[in-house]
Amino acid sequence: MITEQTCIDLHCHSTASDGALSPSDVVARALNNGVDVLAITDHDTIGGLAAAQQFNQQQPQPLQLVTGVEISTRWHACDIHIVGLAFDCEHPPLLAFLAQQRQLRELRAQEIGQRLEKAGIDGAYQGAKLLAGDAALSRGHYARYLVETGVVDDISKVFKRYLARGKTGYVPNTWGDMQTAIAAIHAAGGIAVLAHPSGYQLKGKWLKKLVREFKDAGGDAMEVVLGQQSPDDLVQLAQLANLNGLMASVGSDFHFPGRWLDLGKNLRRPKGLNWVWQTEQWTVE
Missing domain, CATH: 3.20.20.140 (Metal-dependent hydrolases)
Known part of the structure; x- marks a missing residue:
């Protein structure tokens, strides 16, 4: 109760x-x-x-x-x-x-990786994918990777500089x-x-x-x-x-x-x- x-x-x-x-x-x-x-x-x-x-x-x-x-x-x-x-x-x-949602997440994650690579951050997709393991790749995994590799020193700064709307690595969602x-x-x-x-x-x-x-x-x-x-x-x-x-x-x-x-x-x-x-x-x- x-x-x-x-x-x-x-x-x-x-x-x-x-x-x-x-x-x-x-x-x-x-x-x-x-x-x-x-x-x-x-x-x-x-x-x-x-x-x-x-x-x-x-x-x-x-x-x-x-x-x-x-x-x-x-x-x-x-x-x-x-x-x-x-x-x-x-x-x-x-x-x-939910399986369809995971597919949409993967497509978005791949494009984030491509945009970060164009900005001079190589291997971000592969690194974030390794952190994610069996989980669907998310912006959070990218943030952790960029902090762990020293690109940025704080997760909140990753979003402000790279992953927030209008930034280099931001990809608009395609959710339903x-x-x-x-x-x-x-x-x-x-x-x-x-x-x-x-x-x-x-x-x-x-x-x-x-x-x-x-x-x-x-x-x-x-x-x-x-x-x-x-x-x-x-x-x-x-x-x-x-x-x-x-x-x-x-x-x-x-x-x-x-x-x-x-x-x-x-x-x-x-x-x-x-x-x-x-x-x-x-x-x-």
Whole structure:
């Protein structure tokens, strides 16, 4: 039973996409941090869920592990991410949809490598691919490679100089729309959640438009409680959720151990919201 004291984190990443820890290590860290309910939401893949579930089941006091994924979509030329929760991870149409997403990621990654090579950074594709291993290649892997090879000394600087919109290595996405991703999640019995709405750096009018159109596309919830946010941001997102009749979710968006952000940390939930785990669709292992 979930209570106000239950520690919940419904957005994090593993080495199945661009996280630094294996799925098993993510679960182990969550357990160590006192997380009670966890969703590993790798980018456009559920490749890490089986290993996470197996490891979790072997623990003396396993946590509640929710199936999760973070799907990339395109909205008015912006990358918008939708988290899917509590779905059937063996649903054939969803698996086919995610396979298509991985192909789009690979094509984009190849073009990023070509653009960086033209800018004088040789071997970036091969180096990032080596870091990614079996995971789909992402901009995060390129960022890690450029830092490890000394091209730039900080991951955030990599995006500012090379991978952000308008920079040398930026390649526009070719994702599908929000409605298609939401439909794929719903077909597998899941809940569609707008990920980190304030993280897209949209101005007030555009943020309201995004939330409204996400709802109109069939979206169920939005992340209100984030790993790093100001009190004003929390208030604004809570108001937007209630105004648009969306359930609220909570997630750290953890990728790697760091000083300011960790699994289950600083995720205090305000009252007065309808949370995703309060719906009949909510299921855990």
